[in-house]
Amino acid sequence: MAKLVFMGRLEDVAGTAEMSVSPGPVEQVLASLDPALAVQLLGEKVRMAHNGRLLTDVGGVVLANGDELAFLPPVSGG
Template sequence: MPRLVFMGRLEDIAGTGELVVSAGPLERILAALDPALAVQLLGEKVRMALNGRLITDMGGISLGEGDELAFLPPVSGG
């Protein structure tokens, strides 16, 4: 089963560090999540990494068996 991994503040919003989901198109997977979480995951500054590789275009993403999609919020610090 594919997994969604939430980092930083997104983990707080999701209430968990990762979530196992059914395989399929990313749009369908996000539509099945809590709407408040889905909105945060689609934020302009949130980056995604599919199986450890940063992706810039979420169009056409379909998660399959064993895939991991990590959501990476912007980091601040100094």
């Protein structure tokens, strides 16, 4: 299995901090999620990290067994 990790407000949207999913292309993994969650995860300002490395494009990324895909919402501060 691969693991999705939801940070910040995305944890509230997902209802959990982590979720196990079947390995495969990121697009396919996201398509298997609740549509409302997938829309939030694909938001313009949400960043993704695959095994700790920030992605600039998810096209062609395939999750393997043991991989982690983290979703990082925009951060505000002051």
